[in-house]
Amino acid sequence: MQFTTTLRDARTALANRRTMRVAHRRLAEELASFRSTAERAELDELLSRHSAEETEQIRAILHRQDVVRRQRSERQTAGLGGYLG
Numbered sequence: 245m246q247f248t249t250t251l252r253d254a255r256t257a258l259a260n261r262r263t264m265r266v267a268h269r270r271l272a273e274e275l276a277s278f279r280s281t282a283e284r285a286e287l288d289e290l291l292s293r294h295s296a297e298e299t300e301q302i303r304a305i306l307h308r309q310d311v312v313r314r315q316r317s318e319r320q321t322a323g324l325g326g327y328l329g
Contacts, residue, residue, distance in 0.1 A: 268301075268305075271301070271302070271305065272305045272309070275287075275302065275305050275306055275309065276309055278306075284306075287306075291303065
């Protein structure tokens with residue numbers, strides 16, 4: 245009986261993790277739509293009304309997205325034929 249209980253608990257834990265990953269991915273996709281300076285300022289204003297604990301996950305996602313955007317804009321890639329222009 246103990247093995248089946250352990251197996252059920254493991255399956256439940258995996259299902260919960262999967263659900264959390266999907267929710268996190270959806271939140272990140274929704275937050276990625278806030279791109280312009282005005283949109284981000286509005287979002288920052290909304291977040292400032294809540295505690296750091298309440299907005300921790302959102303701020304972490306936004307920070308990660310900002311870093312990726314900055315890296316993409318700074319990266320020079322070679323165009324057709326390797327010409328950087």
